[in-house]
Amino acid sequence: GGHGRIDAREVVVCADDFTSRGGHADGSIGAKSTYLDRLSLDLRMPSLRLLDGSSGGGSVAAMVPQQQKSGESTAEESSGAIRAGRPRVTGGGGSFLPGHLGSALYAEQLATVPVVNLLLGSVVGIGAAKAVLGHFSVMVRDVAQLFVAGPPVVSHAMGYEVTKEELGGWHIHCANGAVDNLAESELEAFAMARRFLSYLPASVYEAPPVLAPDPFDPADRRDEALLHIVPRKRTTTFDMRAAIRLLADRDSFFEIGPLWGTDQITGFIRMNGHPLGVIASDSRHINGGALTADGCDKLKRHLDLCDLFHIPVLNLVDNPGFAVGIEHERAATIRKGGEWMIAFAQVRIPLFTVIMRRSFGVAGNNYATPLARSAMRVVWPAADVGGIPPEGGIEAAYKRQLAEAADPAALRAEINARIESARGPIGPLNRFQMEEMIDPRDTRRLVCEWVSVAYRLVRQPASLVSRPQGFRP
Structure with missing residues (x-):
């Protein structure tokens, strides 16, 4: 060493x-x-x-007292033991604590x-x-x-x-x-x-290392692909990793944990040379990006890591809620979800939240509103938010009416049409439940403007200390 x-x-x-x-x-x-x-x-x-x-x-071998043949030196005994395939040990052997x-x-x-x-x-x-x-x-x-x-x-x-x-x-x-x-x-x-180390400071007493901006990758770059990356059809998946790469500095996305908790995506990127953590849900996962117990653990650990080393986080939201069903109840998903929610609440680093599409249920809305204090948040035109996805919520909310209706299918269609007429980001924007709707192509520019302010905050001497709760791996 x-x-x-x-x-x-x-x-x-x-x-x-x-x-x-x-x-x-x-x-x-x-x-x-x-x-x-x-x-x-x-x-x-x-x-x-x-x-x-x-x-x-x-090793058990350390418990075996060393034996030395008559007339044989310690060095000869050791080399002979090695040639005979016996482990070489030192000391008197015996039990030890x-x-x-x-x-x-x-x-x-x-x-x-x-x-x-x-x-x-x-x-x-x-x-x-x-x-x-x-x-x-x-x-x-x-x-x-x-x-x-x-x-x-x-x-x-x-x-x-x-x-x-x-x-x-x-x-x-x-x-x-x-x-x-x-x-x-x-x-x-x-x-x-x-x-991995290139994104982190040497210790919690320093700020993360910032690289000089790439003159060939401007902060105000607008990728047309961002305008169409979220499908119009709500049930169609899209490539979240491609979206991350379009937003970040070229070739700066480094994913952490790609083979576990695969309903969620975690890693590091750079924005105009500044390291950022990134978290997102993967709609291409078999459960559409719904949060599993492993997904909650993965998000919690990454948030703790970013908070420890003063790395601001880009929070990309397309989440349908917690994963449901017997398998996920047995996995204590809601308990793990509670731990993730507290981890979100405890971070001190700046967050920039982009509601790209879905935000439903306790999980989705904790993703979309992770902090009690004010934080930067924008929404894309495809934003679709609520307490519960309407597709399943109609059956729960109108169970008696549907059971008593002469034509349940017609009533279901009528209720769904009324919901669709009011669905989308306009209502929450009018009630100031969401702050601003943007053109997706402007996301990179806005994040790059914000990141300069975020780094001014994390560089303050009062911020460059360890977390009171430390880090639990």
Whole structure:
């Protein structure tokens, strides 16, 4: 381990060496990694962990007293043990109580500096715990695995055989949110770490790094595609990621967690060189972008991350509400939704909300009105808002009338026609429930104008501190 530079910025690096006892605690490996974590905190530098093995965790081999044959030196015993395939150990062996994992240190580190974890092999035990104690993580396809205990322990405890990939491959942990992103190679994992850190300050005591504006990508760029990207037919999906790319600086969209909580989209962009977090719903998801339990967790974590490092957020709204049905009730979606709502309420960073299309129910309207205080918000002409989608709400609100009607279909059509005549953004705009309707092509210009003001706010000394509640990974 040590420290170096990534894009001219100092970082502390801690790399596991799997060839040295599989990364176990023998030989003070654990003490070295703890020292480097403390160093990143004390120097207020980002921490980059290259995980491979147990990262200072325990091993049964450490409990076996070392034996030395008569006339054989310690060095000869060690090399002979290695040739025989026996693990090399130091000390007297025996039982021991592992020291505290360092939760207080990790909590302080997570509340202060960016922590990036790259999984470059089989990561187990304390290594697995470290893998999730960070702000961003990447695992390499078919090379990295993540598990609390490996196949031999699982076989003994559970009575079945399993491979490392079956137990903790990318298909499990990139889909459940334990790991954020999947890389095809170690080089791609390194590039993702570099990209992630480019949006963040070195610590919570600094503002995010702003790049010089691209002269070939002006702040007032108007993309005609934005005028038509939201379909006229309400039930037709559209490509939210394409919309994000049209709004953001060219090639600046970096998505985080694309394989989990897939009903929602989170990541970073730049606007006129300024880093912004971005959150949105994906109407192309099987449930149309309705919020699931995983989607709520994903949004909450990203909001906490942006708030911690003073990164303003662009909030793009096209949400039909919480996901409904038995599956989602069993998943405690509403409880997770409550946590997301509180996370939204607690952020101190500036938000710019764009109601692009749907905003229904508790979830949709919390998306559209995330803060009790005033915040920037505009709507597109396709905005469609309400307490409940009319398509299902008619059956609930007029259940008795429909049951008693001579022609239920005709009554349903009449009610629907009356709703359609009043549907859309004009009514809420007239009642000042929404502030301003804009041409979608003007969205980038307005956000770029706002972002300069937002960064003036986040650069104030009173803002450049850690969050009172820290960061929960």
